[in-house]
Amino acid sequence: MKNHWSEKDAKAAIKDARGDADLALCVYATRLLGGDPALVLHGGGNTSVKTSLKDIHGRDTEVLYVKASGYDMAAIGAQGFAALRLQPLRDLAGLDTLSDAEMTTAMKAATMDASQPTASVETLVHAFLPHKFVFHSHANAVLSLTNRSDGEDLSAQVFGDKVAVAPYAMSGFALAKAIVHAGDGEQGILIPRHGLFTFGETAQQAYTRMIDLVCVAEEYLATFANRAFEVATIPAKLAPVSEVAPILRGLCALPDEETGTFKHFILEFRDGPDVMTFVNGADVERYANAGNVTPDHVIRIKPRPLIVPAPEAGNLEAFAQAARAAMKAYENRYQAYFESYSDGSQVMLDNKPRVILVPGLGLFGLGRSAAEAVVAADLAECTAGVVMTAEGLADFEGAGQSDLFDIEYWAPEQAKLPSQDEKPLVGQVAVVTGAASGIGLATARLFAAVGAAVAVLDLDGEDAEKAAAEFAGLGLACDVTDGDAVEAALARVTRAFGGIDIVVSNAGAAWQGRIGDVEEAVLRQSFELNFWGHQKVAQAAVKVMKAQGTGGCLLFNTSKQALNPGKDFGPYGLPKAATLFLMKQYALDHGADGIRSNAVNADRIRSGLLSDDMIAARSKARELSEKDYMSGNLLGREVSALDVARAFLHLALSPSTTAATLTVDGGNIEASLR
Numbered sequence: 001m002k003n004h005w006s007e008k009d010a011k012a013a014i015k016d017a018r019g020d021a022d023l024a025l026c027v028y029a030t031r032l033l034g035g036d037p038a039l040v041l042h043g044g045g046n047t048s049v050k051t052s053l054k055d056i057h058g059r060d061t062e063v064l065y066v067k068a069s070g071y072d073m074a075a076i077g078a079q080g081f082a083a084l085r086l087q088p089l090r091d092l093a094g095l096d097t098l099s100d101a102e103m104t105t106a107m108k109a110a111t112m113d114a115s116q117p118t119a120s121v122e123t124l125v126h127a128f129l130p131h132k133f134v135f136h137s138h139a140n141a142v143l144s145l146t147n148r149s150d151g152e153d154l155s156a157q158v159f160g161d162k163v164a165v166a167p168y169a170m171s172g173f174a175l176a177k178a179i180v181h182a183g184d185g186e187q188g189i190l191i192p193r194h195g196l197f198t199f200g201e202t203a204q205q206a207y208t209r210m211i212d213l214v215c216v217a218e219e220y221l222a223t224f225a226n227r228a229f230e231v232a233t234i235p236a237k238l239a240p241v242s243e244v245a246p247i248l249r250g251l252c253a254l255p256d257e258e259t260g261t262f263k264h265f266i267l268e269f270r271d272g273p274d275v276m277t278f279v280n281g282a283d284v285e286r287y288a289n290a291g292n293v294t295p296d297h298v299i300r301i302k303p304r305p306l307i308v309p310a311p312e313a314g315n316l317e318a319f320a321q322a323a324r325a326a327m328k329a330y331e332n333r334y335q336a337y338f339e340s341y342s343d344g345s346q347v348m349l350d351n352k353p354r355v356i357l358v359p360g361l362g363l364f365g366l367g368r369s370a371a372e373a374v375v376a377a378d379l380a381e382c383t384a385g386v387v388m389t390a391e392g393l394a395d396f397e398g399a400g401q402s403d404l405f406d407i408e409y410w411a412p413e414q415a416k417l418p419s420q421d422e423k424p425l426v427g428q429v430a431v432v433t434g435a436a437s438g439i440g441l442a443t444a445r446l447f448a449a450v451g452a453a454v455a456v457l458d459l460d461g462e463d464a465e466k467a468a469a470e471f472a473g474l475g476l477a478c479d480v481t482d483g484d485a486v487e488a489a490l491a492r493v494t495r496a497f498g499g500i501d502i503v504v505s506n507a508g509a510a511w512q513g514r515i516g517d518v519e520e521a522v523l524r525q526s527f528e529l530n531f532w533g534h535q536k537v538a539q540a541a542v543k544v545m546k547a548q549g550t551g552g553c554l555l556f557n558t559s560k561q562a563l564n565p566g567k568d569f570g571p572y573g574l575p576k577a578a579t580l581f582l583m584k585q586y587a588l589d590h591g592a593d594g595i596r597s598n599a600v601n602a603d604r605i606r607s608g609l610l611s612d613d614m615i616a617a618r619s620k621a622r623e624l625s626e627k628d629y630m631s632g633n634l635l636g637r638e639v640s641a642l643d644v645a646r647a648f649l650h651l652a653l654s655p656s657t658t659a660a661t662l663t664v665d666g667g668n669i670e671a672s673l674r
Contacts (some may be wrong), residue, residue, distance in 0.1 A: 001039075001141070001218060004032050005204050017078065018513025022051040023065050025203035026133065027078055032207060034073025039137040039214070041382055042375045043070045043416055044296050045195070047135045048126035049203070050086060053112065062086040066126050068117035070416035082119035083112040089127035093180060098173040100412070124176035129189075131199035134204040138195040139257070140382060141217035143293045144225075144389035148397050151192035158220050163190045163212060168399070170406055171295075171413075188213055193399045194294055225392030230282040234360040235584045239311040239319065241361060242491035243547070247320045248308070250514045250548035251327045252366060261655050262550040264427035265352070266453050267498025268373035270381050271362030273551040278384035279357045281391075288357060291398025293386045295407040297379050299417060300372075301365070303337060303404045304354035305380070306330045312362035341405035347487045349408070355380040368427045370453045370472065370497065372418070403624055422450030425655055426498065429497040431455045431490065433480055433537055434507030438607025439557065442641035443504050443648050448473055449651065452502070455493040459507075480507045480533035483540075490540045499548050503541040503650050505534045506557040508576075510614060515570035523571050530575035538586060544596060555648050556583045558569035560603035564671035567621050580661065587659035596658040598651045602644045603665035604630050634667025 010028055017024035026049040033039050033047070048066040055061045067073065071080040088110045098106075107119055120126075126134045146155050155165045166182035166189055168173040179189050179197070187209040188198035196213060200206035245267055253262035276556045278284065289304045308326045311319040334351040342348070354376045356364040363384070366375025390396040405412050430447045434440040436458035448454045448471035458464040461477025468475030474496050478489040493500060511526040513519075538554050545552030561573035562580040569672060579599075586597035606615070619629040630638045647664045651657060661673055 001036070001211055001214045003208055005029075007205055008546055010204070020051060020053075022049045022132075022203075023078055023081065025049070025082070026065060027076060029133070029135065029203040030067065030073045030076050031206040033135060033137055033210065034076065037378070037382070038140045039210070040073050041138075041378055041610060044294075045073055045135075045137045046120040046122050047127070048123075048133070050132050053083065055112075062110065064089065064123070064127055066119050066123050069120050069412065080117065082116045082123075084110040084119060084123065084127075085157070086110075086114065086127060087122060092124060092173070093128045093176070095173075100172065100410070104412070105171050115507040118412075118415065121171045121410075122175065124173055125197065125304070127524050128176045128180050129197070129199060131206070132201050133203050134197060134199045135206045135210055136195055136197045137210060137214075138294045138296060139210075139214045139217070140293075140386050141214050141221060141389070142190065142196050143193070144221055144332070144386045145217045145393075146192035147189065147291075147293060147386070147390055148394045150366075150394075151397070154193060155190050159185070159190065159213065159568070161214060162186050162216070163188045163196070165190050165192070166192050167191075168403065170403070171410075179568040189500055193291075193403075194296075201599045220390070221389055225389055227392050227394070229277070229388075229391065231280050232282045232284065232359055234280060234310050237313040239313045239316055240491070242494040243316060243356060244311045244319070244361060245269065245364065245494050246499040246544050246547035247316070247323060247358055248358075248364060250550050251354075253548070253550045254350055254352065259655050263368075264429070264501060264550070265366040265368060265498070266370045266373040266427060266429065267356075267367040268367070268370070269362055269495060269498075270365070270377050270379035272381060274385040274388055275362050275381055277388050277542075279359050279361070279363060282608065284357065287391060287396045290387075290396050291400060292404060293383050293398055294400045295403050296413075297383070298399075298404045298408045299413045301354045301376050301379050301383075302334070303401060303408065304333075304353075305355035305357050305363070307357045307359075311358065323557075337401060337405065341402050342409075343571065346409045355383075364498065366498075369418075369451065372478055373498075398624075402562065425649075426451030428452045428501040428652075429455070429493065429499055430502040430504065430652075431500055431537075431541065432458060432504040432506060433457045433533075434459075435504075436460060436467045436475075439602065439605055439641045439644045440504070440506040441467050443506065444468070444473065444647040445471060446642070446645040446649055447502070447504075447652075453497045455489075455496070457489055457507070478507075480537050481528045483536045486536045486540050490537075490544060494544055500541050500552065501548075501550075502542045502553045502555065503537060504555045504557070504648050505537045507533055507537075508559075510569075511566055511571035512617065513571050514568050515574075518571055523574070526571045527575045527578075530572065531578045534579045535582060538582070538597075542586070542590060542593075546593055546597055551596070553652050554586055554595065555585070555651055556597075556599040557644075558583065558599040558601050560601045560663070560665055560668060560671035562599075562601055563661075563673070564668060566618070569618075569621075581666055584659050591658060596651075596655075598657060598659070599661045600644055600647045601649070601661055601663050601665070601671060602647070603633075603641065603663075603671065605639055605641050605644055606630075607641060631666070633665055634669070637666055639664060641664045 013028040030047045046067040078149040163185035164182040169178035196207040331351045367373035428450040435444045435456040454473040457478040465475035562576040565573040584597045
């Protein structure tokens with residue numbers, strides 16, 4: 001591990017802060033620690049500095065700046081630290097016991113500013129230690145070294161007088177007291193199955209000690225971690241991720257009794273070298289269920305992963321059946337875990353996994369959003385590396401189940417998790433075709449804004465990627481008239497997010513011509529895109545939806561031409577009319593699969609399809625001015641792409657609506673339905 005401290009950057013941090021140099025250096029060091037995933041991940045770890053501030057009366061007051069709960073150390077700024085009066089916190093060290101409620105009250109009472117974020121749950125550790133700077137990490141190398149039955153003894157042997165070794169204790173008051181009782185090491189304090197604290201009179205000293213001690217652990221592991229590793233037998237040919245993911249995603253879906261639908265998870269796939277060694281081990285059942293590498297991870301990845309069999313190619317039904325049985329066993333085991341450790345005051349969280357191990361393939365991290373899924377996958381990948389390194393020494397032994405339960409159901413830890421359920425499409429995966437501009441882009445933006453993970457498909461891949469980048473979506477090139485291209489694009493969506501719930505089949509183009517005179521090639525070209533393109537997208541999506549077994553939603557852009565043909569516009573209107581019937585056929589044939597199928601018939605929306613030239617031509621065909629043409633409806637107003645996007649969203653959120661067509665045209669009696 002490299003020491004990245006730079007005097008130049010440290011001085012720049014002080015200059016940029018224009019205030020407290022101590023806090024500026026603490027922020028700088030925190031970012032260095034947080035920037036290395038081998039030290040901390042996703043809100044883990046914490047840092048502090050003791051300094052002085054003027055109180056409201058102008059008096060100097062000893063203050064503890066401590067990292068706020070849940071903040072990511074890699075990107076933290078001064079606003080990510082809470083300032084607390086130090087002496088009231090230190091006074092708590094003389095107590096024998098302190099309840100969580102009492103600790104929370106004491107920390108709030110010591111807070112300098114009520115508007116600041118909540119201080120770390122390990123604030124008392126930082127307060128009780130006398131050192132000016134205190135840094136805490138969950139360094140992978142240290143956890144690989146300590147997470148075994150004799151972790152305390154081995155730690156004392158490897159680090160000697162450089163660290164004091166404290167027994168594992170629950171975060172909060174218990175951990176702070178355990179560290180105080182352990183006494184000072186020369187450079188830090190180590191808690192097996194939890195992490196390493198280092199300290200110093202300067203930020204550079206505390207940071208350097210962290211790096212140096214981690215290097216000691218790395219050197220020991222490199223020298224002694226050489227135990228033989230047995231690999232499991234894996235089928236010669238495996239089913240692809242794109243076929244396996246929807247099955248697993250469907251099994252993880254949570255029934256929503258209120259709507260009769262499902263709450264979904266997004267899946268993030270990983271198959272790096274550490275992951276493959278981990279999932280392919282003959283003893284994966286043992287070490288994967290031996291406890292988290294640190295209890296801090298449990299709120300995001302649960303106490304253990306779900307392990308399913310290797311998915312043999314050509315035998316997906318057998319895999320699905322075995323995976324269902326594994327999921328049922330997992331749910332029962334989680335229920336037993338909860339009942340074993342609950343004191344009756346807790347309400348059980350959902351019993352679905354947040355990590356799934358698939359021998360031969362890799363692992364999936366699960367989250368209610370794509371960002372949460374990435375966090376789970378990152379932590380699972382970290383776990384794989386730590387465990388595999390530890391297994392080179394001896395059997396890995398992580399945090400105990402009772403300790404994990406205490407953290408998983410501890411309110412201060414649960415408060416770190418973001419709330420997602422207020423967004424109506426959270427957990428849903430939406431695919432929008434023709435989405436780099438116009439109606440498609442407006443729809444993709446809106447769906448992403450209300451929580452969906454969105455894939456933008458467009459003929460121009462660069463435009464698709466640019467559009468998707470606005471909302472951290474997935475941008476893909478796709479010619480919807482090419483069945484193989486459609487299958488490949490949806491396979492990439494499924495690999496990226498785990499499955500598909502909503503498809504907005506929007507891609508299209510307008511061909512004009514007098515129907516008796518138009519060339520057959522023009523008519524066929526229009527049908528390829530404006531009918532067969534919709535069919536190919538819907539057909540491929542339905543395969544994924546059926547594999548998930550949780551229903552789905554097909555949404556077609558059929559245009560008002562499907563009901564109200566325009567003069568000299570037959571090449572466009574005819575395939576659109578066929579697509580309207582296609583929508584109804586999907587509703588009829590796949591309603592039993594829980595798949596809804598609906599359409600929007602919009603009219604006169606400025607877009608790549610209805611370009612300025614097209615508007616001029618259609619206005620001329622109807623003998624109207626361009627303004628009158630665009631606002632020629634009952635409301636006398638021009639309809640926007642966002643209006644159409646809102647209609648698609650309305651249909652996506654209508655669980656009991658199928659085979660319906662929603663008009664978005666400002667009012668056109670000739671194109672209206674019942």
